[in-house]
Amino acid sequence: MQIKRAVFVSSLTGNQKFAGEGLPQIAIAGKSNVGKSSLINCLCNQGKLARVSSEPGKTRLVNIFRINDDFHLVDLPGYGYAKVSHGMQEDWGRMMDSYLSGSEHLCHIFHLVDIRHDPGQNDIQMQAWIQANDIPCTVIATKCDKVSRAQANRSIAVICRTLGVQPWDVIPCSSETKEGKDKILHRIDVILGKAEA
Numbered sequence: 558m559q560i561k562r563a564v565f566v567s568s569l570t571g572n573q574k575f576a577g578e579g580l581p582q583i584a585i586a587g588k589s590n591v592g593k594s595s596l597i598n599c600l601c602n603q604g605k606l607a608r609v610s611s612e613p614g615k616t617r618l619v620n621i622f623r624i625n626d627d628f629h630l631v632d633l634p635g636y637g638y639a640k641v642s643h644g645m646q647e648d649w650g651r652m653m654d655s656y657l658s659g660s661e662h663l664c665h666i667f668h669l670v671d672i673r674h675d676p677g678q679n680d681i682q683m684q685a686w687i688q689a690n691d692i693p694c695t696v697i698a699t700k701c702d703k704v705s706r707a708q709a710n711r712s713i714a715v716i717c718r719t720l721g722v723q724p725w726d727v728i729p730c731s732s733e734t735k736e737g738k739d740k741i742l743h744r745i746d747v748i749l750g751k752a753e754a
């Protein structure tokens with residue numbers, strides 16, 4: 558897939574549903590600061606489409622982008638930012654629940670984890686939730702420019718073991734070097750039924 562057009566559609570806050578004309582939706586989940594916004598910008602070849610923040614916990618809305626006329630990319634609010642208040646964490650949970658439970662067009666989740674760190678408790682919970690809800694998922698191990706290839710392979714093994722996913726469902730990537738970008742775009746084609754796995 559080549560992303561020719563990517564436009565911001567809207568942000569959801571509370572109990573809004575997003576039908577999006579019935580186009581398939583691919584959501585991006587992961588800890589604050591894992592690289593969700595950077596990945597969106599990298600895939601879409603647009604520097605500032607999704608805001609990239611070096612301050613964790615800033616993206617607290619569900620942000621929706623329309624990609625070509627093919628699908629919607631949904632940037633979910635990051636989890637696990639320790640410094641937010643209890644109330645804010647509850648808001649996060651409600652927002653996720655209301656998006657995820659109301660989204661009949663959600664067909665896949667890209668679950669991002671930082672390749673430099675073992676998955677944490679909230680990554681494990683997120684993945685368990687995805688599996689319990691039977692949502693097809695690809696784990697994207699971000700920031701692979703920060704580790705050697707040998708270290709990346711070791712991390713992928715740990716990710717598979719801790720999250721209970723298969724190696725072919727993990728794609729290492731870097732928004733800096735664009736490593737893994739083609740694989741992710743191909744995965745999107747497969748998800749949308751435009752290519753063979």
Ligand SMILES: Nc1nc2c(ncn2[C@@H]2O[C@H](COP(=O)(O)OP(=O)(O)O)[C@@H](O)[C@H]2O)c(=O)[nH]1
Nearest residue numbers: 589590591592593594595609610700731732733
């Ligand atoms: N080295 C490196 N840094 C990255 C990569 N992706 C994101 N970052 C940095 O990590 C920080 C958080 O990125 P952001 O996309 O805002 O994360 P988000 O909170 O998940 O949306 C920023 O300082 C980015 O520049 C990557 O692939 N490689």
Ligand SMILES: [Mg+2]
Nearest residue numbers: 593594608616
């Ligand atoms: Mg972000």
